């Protein structure tokens with residue numbers, strides 16, 4: 001039965017969604033209206049891919065968390081479905097926090113999420129109690145089960161926190177379900193706990209899969225754990241990170257731990273730790289396995305620190321990244337846009353061996369919804385250029401640039417002039433690997449965003465832009481002589497299904 005609170009959200013969507021279409025990105029998921037944060041329940045179901053998200057339909061700020069819902073066949077065109085969960089029960093009255101989904105062997109769709117109950121203490125402090133809950137449905141409507149919560153403080157290891165215990169990621173292997181859940185140990189640092197179950201309803205605690213030991217931030221949110229190219233990968237989103245070189249930025253960061261899962265101790269033995277996304281706007285990613293065996297990841301293209309810095313006239317706040325195919329190459333996580341994007345490439349414009357020394361623009365190279373690859377190499381055998389800049393979303397007043405410096409082996413992205421009416425962090429710099437000064441950059445733009453993929457996916461970096469749509473010029477500039485290849489496609493996507501009633 002649909003609760004009054006969920007019905008209210010669905011009625012609100014029906015009434016206001018049709019008005020927001022014109023301001024939406026073409027192929028990046030938003031809530032359509034209101035606020036979204038983390039992707040939830042990103043998983044295949046009955047031949048389609050479903051995506052839920054943390055959602056507050058009534059305002060462009062975070063509020064009592066609902067789950068919004070969309071689905072897709074190809075990760076590019078999304079169909080909007082009515083809100084799936086509302087915080088309407090005693091154990092989740094203060095929020096249906098992040099979680100995940102799985103198809104049950106009998107064909108039903110199971111959602112596992114964190115129910116939050118907040119209690120005000122005598123001293124005025126508010127304390128959350130977080131438990132793991134389940135709702136089962138048919139791909140549109142979901143019922144919370146009578147046995148909720150299915151995992152509570154009784155299933156915590158000694159010293160585990162019942163206040164920070166959230167974001168279950170569920171998956172099935174053979175006849176067993178597993179879940180990883182974020183938790184905190186008594187010293188305040190994060191742990192990722194592993195659970196197992198035969199029916200996804202009755203759970204047992206297995207182990208601490210990995211612990212933060214206050215090394216990479218503190219509380220670890222939104223874990224995901226999967227096998228990839230012969231390794232085991234744990235993705236986490238740490239809070240209270242302090243910067244580590246140019247690899248990890250402070251605040252709410254994102255970390256990928258690559259290693260080997262020890263089947264005896266049920267522990268991940270780390271071999272490599274790296275950032276997932278090097279941009280300004282990325283958090284809480286979640287992955288799924290496609291039918292053809294690809295591990296595809298989607299993240300919240302936003303950062304908590306800047307999430308109150310929105311553009312007043314937009315009626316949505318928060319977008320997802322473009323879904324990305326993951327792989328491991330030379331021990332590192334690689335990510336590239338889902339290959340389905342190529343089906344939406346329109347007009348192609350191609351330049352080879354353009355010599356740049358100073359400022360240049362190229363006829364036909366412009367736009368705000370595009371897929372463009374720029375390959376840069378030294379134009380002069382005897383002297384290395386100092387820097388190369390790619391400017392996008394440009395007009396007389398606005399611009400965003402990507403600057404590459406071979407000498408330091410770094411890329412810097414600067415969106416200071418990208419339309420934000422707030423004084424926020426606008427620059428991110430990160431190291432890249434180079435071969436003879438050569439660098440390949442694939443830039444995906446979709447109106448309000450820029451995603452950069454360096455060297456065939458060795459690094460990805462995501463940025464939200466609020467530059468007015470009319471600023472669509474692209475230009476190239478360098479200090480020293482640079483040879484450039486440019487291949488640009490306009491992207492032509494009809495997203496009307498996301499707004500049909």
Ligand code: FRU
Nearest residue numbers: 038054065097098166221284
């Ligand atoms: C991460 C997070 C999760 C939580 C959700 C609440 O962005 O803080 O840990 O479940 O957002 O909206």
